[in-house]
Amino acid sequence: MKRFLIRRLIYGVVLLFASTIFIFALSRAGGRDPREMFMSENISGREAWEALGKEMGLDRPLAVQYGIWLGGVVRGDFGTSVREQRNAMDLVRERLPATVQLAIGSFMFTVLLGIPLGVLSAMSRGTLWDYAGRAFALLGQSMPAFWLGIMLIIIFSVQLELLPTGRRGGIEHYILPSITVGWFTAAGLLRLVRSAMLEVTDSEFITYARAKGVGNRTLVWKHAFRNALIPPLTYAGLLLGSFLTGTVIAEHVFQWPGIGRLAITAVLDNDFPVMAATMLLFTSIYVATSLVVDLLYAIVDPRIRYS
Amino acid sequence: MIKKRYFWILAALLIGLAASLSCGTTETVVETVIVEKQLPGQTITEKVVETVLVEKSVTRVEKVVETVIVEKTIAGEKVKVVETVVVEKPVTTVEKVIQTVVVQEVVIATAMPLAMSADGSERISPIGHFVVAENLVVPPIFVPALAGGGLEFSYYNWGVTDYPLSMNAEEEVDPAVSIWDSWTVSPEGGKITWTVRPGVQFHQGWGELTAHDIAFSFNNAAREGSRFYGLTSMDWFDRMEALDDSSGEMYFKKDNPLWIGYLSNAQTHQPWIASKKLFDERGEQGGADTAIGTGPYQVRAWATNDRVLLEATEEHYRVVPRAKTFEVVEISEPLAKQAAFLTGEVDIAPIDNNLIKDTFAKLPGSTIERIGEVDTQMIHFTGNYWLKGPLPHRTDPNAQFPRPGYTPDDDHPWIGNIDDPEHMERALKVRTAMSMAVDQETILSEVFDGFGIPYAAHMGFQPSDAAWKDEWAPPAYDPEGAKALLAEAGYADGFEFEAFFPAGVTTISDEAAFAAAQMWRDIGLNPIIDNGTYASGRDRRFDGVDNIIRMHHIFTGKIDQEKCQGLGAVQAYYGAELPREYLDICARNKTESSRDKRIANNAEVQDYISRWRLYLPLSAKSTNYMVGPKILTWDPHVNTQPFFIAPWTVSVEQ
Numbered sequence: 001m002k003r004f005l006i007r008r009l010i011y012g013v014v015l016l017f018a019s020t021i022f023i024f025a026l027s028r029a030g031g032r033d034p035r036e037m038f039m040s041e042n043i044s045g046r047e048a049w050e051a052l053g054k055e056m057g058l059d060r061p062l063a064v065q066y067g068i069w070l071g072g073v074v075r076g077d078f079g080t081s082v083r084e085q086r087n088a089m090d091l092v093r094e095r096l097p098a099t100v101q102l103a104i105g106s107f108m109f110t111v112l113l114g115i116p117l118g119v120l121s122a123m124s125r126g127t128l129w130d131y132a133g134r135a136f137a138l139l140g141q142s143m144p145a146f147w148l149g150i151m152l153i154i155i156f157s158v159q160l161e162l163l164p165t166g167r168r169g170g171i172e173h174y175i176l177p178s179i180t181v182g183w184f185t186a187a188g189l190l191r192l193v194r195s196a197m198l199e200v201t202d203s204e205f206i207t208y209a210r211a212k213g214v215g216n217r218t219l220v221w222k223h224a225f226r227n228a229l230i231p232p233l234t235y236a237g238l239l240l241g242s243f244l245t246g247t248v249i250a251e252h253v254f255q256w257p258g259i260g261r262l263a264i265t266a267v268l269d270n271d272f273p274v275m276a277a278t279m280l281l282f283t284s285i286y287v288a289t290s291l292v293v294d295l296l297y298a299i300v301d302p303r304i305r306y307s
Numbered sequence: 308m309i310k311k312r313y314f315w316i317l318a319a320l321l322i323g324l325a326a327s328l329s330c331g332t333t334e335t336v337v338e339t340v341i342v343e344k345q346l347p348g349q350t351i352t353e354k355v356v357e358t359v360l361v362e363k364s365v366t367r368v369e370k371v372v373e374t375v376i377v378e379k380t381i382a383g384e385k386v387k388v389v390e391t392v393v394v395e396k397p398v399t400t401v402e403k404v405i406q407t408v409v410v411q412e413v414v415i416a417t418a419m420p421l422a423m424s425a426d427g428s429e430r431i432s433p434i435g436h437f438v439v440a441e442n443l444v445v446p447p448i449f450v451p452a453l454a455g456g457g458l459e460f461s462y463y464n465w466g467v468t469d470y471p472l473s474m475n476a477e478e479e480v481d482p483a484v485s486i487w488d489s490w491t492v493s494p495e496g497g498k499i500t501w502t503v504r505p506g507v508q509f510h511q512g513w514g515e516l517t518a519h520d521i522a523f524s525f526n527n528a529a530r531e532g533s534r535f536y537g538l539t540s541m542d543w544f545d546r547m548e549a550l551d552d553s554s555g556e557m558y559f560k561k562d563n564p565l566w567i568g569y570l571s572n573a574q575t576h577q578p579w580i581a582s583k584k585l586f587d588e589r590g591e592q593g594g595a596d597t598a599i600g601t602g603p604y605q606v607r608a609w610a611t612n613d614r615v616l617l618e619a620t621e622e623h624y625r626v627v628p629r630a631k632t633f634e635v636v637e638i639s640e641p642l643a644k645q646a647a648f649l650t651g652e653v654d655i656a657p658i659d660n661n662l663i664k665d666t667f668a669k670l671p672g673s674t675i676e677r678i679g680e681v682d683t684q685m686i687h688f689t690g691n692y693w694l695k696g697p698l699p700h701r702t703d704p705n706a707q708f709p710r711p712g713y714t715p716d717d718d719h720p721w722i723g724n725i726d727d728p729e730h731m732e733r734a735l736k737v738r739t740a741m742s743m744a745v746d747q748e749t750i751l752s753e754v755f756d757g758f759g760i761p762y763a764a765h766m767g768f769q770p771s772d773a774a775w776k777d778e779w780a781p782p783a784y785d786p787e788g789a790k791a792l793l794a795e796a797g798y799a800d801g802f803e804f805e806a807f808f809p810a811g812v813t814t815i816s817d818e819a820a821f822a823a824a825q826m827w828r829d830i831g832l833n834p835i836i837d838n839g840t841y842a843s844g845r846d847r848r849f850d851g852v853d854n855i856i857r858m859h860h861i862f863t864g865k866i867d868q869e870k871c872q873g874l875g876a877v878q879a880y881y882g883a884e885l886p887r888e889y890l891d892i893c894a895r896n897k898t899e900s901s902r903d904k905r906i907a908n909n910a911e912v913q914d915y916i917s918r919w920r921l922y923l924p925l926s927a928k929s930t931n932y933m934v935g936p937k938i939l940t941w942d943p944h945v946n947t948q949p950f951f952i953a954p955w956t957v958s959v960e961q
Contacts, residue, residue: 048532049702084446084611085453085595153646165647167614167636255638257613265612268811270842 001298008294012287019283020073023276024066034058073280079273083265088273091262092281098168099258102250103243105178106185110239114186115232118193122201123220133190140187149180149253166254177254181247185239192235196228203227229300237293241286433619433631435959437938439951440644440656442813444637446611447598450591451578452527455534460575464952465617465635466628467510468579468600471501471521472571473625480571484625486516486580486601487570499557499566500550507624510605513582518549523583525557527591537576539872541569543897564900565868575948603628603955612637617954629940629958635951639813648673654935654959655951660758663931672936679949680864681927683763684750684819687882688738688921690714690722690854694884699875700850710851710876710884719854720802723919725886731919733796738920739782740792744830745823746784751926754819759928763863765881766870766913769927774866774906779917781924789830801831806856809841814949819925820858851876851884862948863927867905869896874912883921885912936960 027034035052053059057068072078078088121133156176157165164173200206201224209223248260259278266274378385445461448454449468462468475481482488490501507516525547528535543563549555559566568574580601585594598606603626604617615635619628638644641659645666648656657678658666667673692710700706715724715734721741723734747761763769764779782788793799808820817838824834834856837844847853859881861873871893873881885893893912896905916922930949934941942956 051532083456085448085455085592086446150640150642153643158646158649161650165650165652166638166643253640253643255613255636255640255643257610261612268840268842270840 005295008291012291015287016280016283019280020070021066023279024069027069027272027276028062028065073276078277078280081266081274082271083269083274084271088271088277091274092259092277095257095259095262096281098256099244099247099251099260101168102174102177102181102247102256102258103240105174106181106243106247106250107236107240109178109182110186110189111236113182114189115193117186118190118232119197119220119225121190122194122197125198133194137187137191137194140183140190143183145180145184145249146253148183149176149250152176152179153253166256168256177247177250177256180253181243181250185242189232189235189239192232193228196231197224200224200228226300230297233296233300234293237289237296238286241289244282244285244289431627431629432621433628435630435961436632436634437630437654437957437959438634438636438652439954440638440647440653441635441951442637442639442657444610444612444615444635446596447606447609448595449581449598449600450527450586450595451524451535451581452530452533453535453591453595455536457536457576458950459536459579460948461950462579462598462600463572463602464950465615466602466604466954467598467606467617468581468602469507469625470571470577470579472567474572478573480567480573485571486521486624496562497559499559500554501557502554503552504624505553507601509582509584509601510599510620513599514584516580516601517552517583518555519552520583521580522547522549522555523586524578524581527581527586528578535578537569537578540576544569562898564898568868604633607632619955626955628955630954633954633957648933648935651935651937654937655932655941655957657930657949657951658933660755660928660931663758663933664756666933670933670935674934676932676934676941676943678930678932678943678952680767680862681759681763681769681929682814682949683765683861683863683927684816684925685765685859685861685881686741686745686820686823686923686925687857687859688721688741688923689857689882690719691734691882691919691921692851692876692884693723693725693886694875694890695725695887698851703850706850712847712851712854712876714854717802719804720796720798721804721856722854735919736792736796737798738923740789740796740830741827741832742920742923743782743785743789743792744826744832745781745923745925746826747781747924747926748784750819750822751928754816754822755926755928758931759926761926762924763927764913764924765861765916765922766909767861767863767866767868768910768913769863772866774910776910776914776917779913781920786826786830793830793832801833803833803835804856805837806834806858807837807839807844808858809844810838812841815841815858815860816925816928817858819928823923823925849876853882857882866909867902868909869893869905870909870912871896881922883916885915889915 034056035049035058057065076089080086081088081091084091117133117136121130124130153165153176156163163176166177167173206219206224209219214223244259247256247258248264250256251258251260252264259281262274263278263282265271266278441461443458445456445458447462448456448459449462451459463470469486471487472480472482472485475484482490486504486507487501488504490499492499501518503516503518503521505515508514509516509520525544527533529538529541529544529546543559543561543566545558545560547555547557563569569577571577582594582599585597585599588594589597598609603620603623605620606615607618608614608616614637616632617634618632619630621627636647636653638647638653638656641662644653644656645658645662647653648658648666649670663675667675690712692708692713695708698706698708698710713722715722715727715730720737721734724730751757751759751761760769762781764775768775768779770780790799793801806820806824808817808824809815810817821836824836827834837855844853844857861881871890874883874885874893875890876884884890889912892908896908899905899908932943932951937960939958939960940956941953943952
């Protein structure tokens with residue numbers, strides 16, 4: 001287990017290192033002067049232009065330039081945001097809590113809706129519950145998030161006047177964005193849980209347990225669900241990663257000041273330092289969540305051994 | 308206005324004076340002080356008037372009887388006859404007259420409270436809260452040299468900062484409401500000496516504003532390497548110097564009769580007054596994110612891309628805000644913005660044109676406030692860089708004609724070869740055909756729901772202007788004529804071209820551009836559209852690198868101003884570069900003091916632009932803010948930038 005952990009950590013570091021090369025290469029791609037990506041369009045004067053070139057080491061080999069940039073990145077210095085004139089990493093730190101909060105809300109919605117409905121659908125195969133669950137799955141996976149978000153606003157905010165239209169605030173502010181982000185994934189989780197449950201409930205050990213007179217609740221939640229948990233667990237772990245990195249649309253529709261909007265704004269403004277910081281953060285999140293999921297396998301299924 | 312009772316006092320004094328004169332006094336001086344009563348939005352002026360008796364030569368024409376000797380011929384003989392005649396003659400006499408002389412006029416620059424009770428006798432404290440939606444909450448960068456986003460005028464618009472000069476309620480620059488409470492232009496020009504209103508405070512205890520703050524702010528904006536957005540419009544500015552805490556001097560590099568606009572809220576993109584003390588204590592970078600100014604609203608919280616909370620400064624020098632607090636929230640998604648307005652979460656919101664009628668119908672009591680001039684959506688036939696000789700360049704002082712994007716070849720048939728008249732005409736036919744293929748009326752009605760006008764000219768002229776010429780209008784919609792012209796130019800089968808319609812810019816409608824693209828397809832052209840972010844094409848915008856059809860916009864209006872920026876491919880250029888003689892005409896407006904001549908100069912440049920059809924207006928949309936029923940008053944002043952402004956005039960229903 002320890003060796004596995006160390007190996008995975010090394011893989012993670014290598015992956016992050018590779019992603020820094022990729023990000024750096026982007027700033028030098030296209031044969032354009034990279035200073036354009038670090039300076040405002042209003043910059044004037046040759047002196048400032050030359051000064052930045054010197055700072056970035058543009059008169060030196062590409063490897064040295066990468067080294068200079070990587071040195072800053074390791075220290076958490078991605079450069080100064082072109083748009084905001086502040087340290088790019090500071091901006092990421094400021095926006096991260098909002099995204100984490102929304103991700104947690106969305107994850108809870110996904111898990112609390114997807115798993116019970118998946119189990120219910122599987123255990124009630126062929127009934128109205130099953131059809132309802134499958135219809136939800138179909139709708140959930142076919143509805144674009146931006147459209148769903150707008151519809152939720154129109155129905156629950158404008159028509160029913162029950163919930164705010166957006167922005168951060170009290171608990172009521174989390175409901176519509178969390179549903180918007182979590183709807184698609186809840187539908188996916190439902191389908192995954194349903195199929196996993198159906199596969200497990202067809203197993204001989206379930207038939208045996210049922211023959212022994214094990215109660216339905218114990219049968220479902222202790223025997224069937226635990227054994228059906230590995231595929232949804234993988235999915236759910238990656239979901240958390242995607243929530244942390246992919247709430248862009250919901251953040252836009254609901255004016256949620258998180259990492260997603262920061263990344264989009266950085267792209268719109270060609271703000272390379274912020275783009276680089278968010279890209280590396282997203283990579284780190286995926287590396288970390290996939291590691292955690294791998295470790296959880298062993299806890300959920302004792303048959304899995306890491307060596 | 309002189310009050311009636313002062314008139315009677317004055318009359319009584321004059322009668323007294325006349326009585327004393329009749330008693331043999333030779334000269335009497337009566338000093339009268341006339342105070343103009345302050346009304347909301349008006350200036351307090353104190354005039355010291357002396358009534359004096361002076362001796363004056365008075366010339367009158369009088370009829371005088373004179374005796375003259377004339378020679379007459381009587382019975383063939385000449386005889387002298389004495390006759391009496393009446394003649395008119397000027398007669399000069401010395402008389403004593405009463406004269407009133409204004410010996411001193413003092414502008415008392417005290418606060419101009421807007422929030423008054425109905426009878427104007429009592430000032431009302433700010434009260435209430437309102438929320439404004441904006442498409443963007445800009446970052447707080449409160450040091451001019453670091454602020455390059457282009458929306459820094461939001462700091463003023465939201466009441467946080469001030470310019471040295473401000474307009475009064477009549478929209479005239481007025482020392483009574485300005486930080487410069489007096490100024491003198493040196494007789495030989497080139498220098499302005501100014502004094503600072505005492506007692507103006509920076510927010511959050513950063514002390515009293517001094518001349519050093521003003522000098523620092525402008526010098527900082529113009530420093531080497533500054534990214535201040537309005538820097539390119541400040542080429543006339545040399546430096547500012549503080550003489551002491553309360554006065555200073557501003558030096559010109561070259562004459563600029565319009566300097567007052569660059570120092571006031573009559574325009575945008577000019578330096579605001581920042582705190583030098585803040586800079587000294589925290590450095591340029593450290594001071595940038597401390598959101599302070601001298602405006603009527605103080606920042607209580609600022610979250611970029613999210614919200615700003617502001618609170619009224621009750622003891623402000625130029626205005627007493629009506630609302631105690633207000634909040635600016637960023638909502639860029641049009642339907643979410645409409646929803647927030649309908650639910651009352653926001654009270655003032657820039658609703659998209661195609662949602663206005665629907666919103667108005669759904670929210671009784673709401674009103675529509677048009678802000679700024681129309682915003683002309685413009686296609687640039689990029690690449691016609693016709694300026695010869697040494698070229699302006701951002702970083703290369705030796706740049707020469709031609710620009711990299713000047714490619715008058717078969718792949719860019721809209722780019723004319725300035726050295727080949729025949730090629731120029733052929734390229735003109737292509738541009739004209741592309742213009743004839745576009746139906747501005749349809750774009751206006753379908754994309755902007757009728758809010759705006761079909762077109763305006765590049766130099767800011769609108770058909771409603773007296774100076775408008777019909778030949779500045781784009782050619783009438785005629786797709787068949789367009790096809791014929793293309794055939795004449797040698798492109799009967801059309802051609803393929805790259806077009807950039809930037810996404811994500813609220814002032815640029817890529818939807819309108821897509822409509823034009825479809826109309827081009829209808830005549831056989833094949834635009835390959837890049838709908839990427841505006842910034843993704845940023846590095847091609849400068850120094851004449853770009854040569855693709857581009858969608859952009861220009862704020863219309865202000866036809867009497869210098870509008871050279873954009874006509875030379877240096878910084879924020881607009882796709883073409885005019886020959887030297889036209890850039891010179893344009894540049895003359897930087898020093899031309901006659902408004903009529905400035906308009907005429909701009910018209911001459913527009914003649915050239917229209918003659919060669921360098922730009923294609925798609926339509927000129929208006930920007931409209933919807934105002935909710937909770938808002939009782941809001942008086943945004945005229946401003947060409949279509950953004951929320953003048954929060955201090957907003958009063959809220961309690």
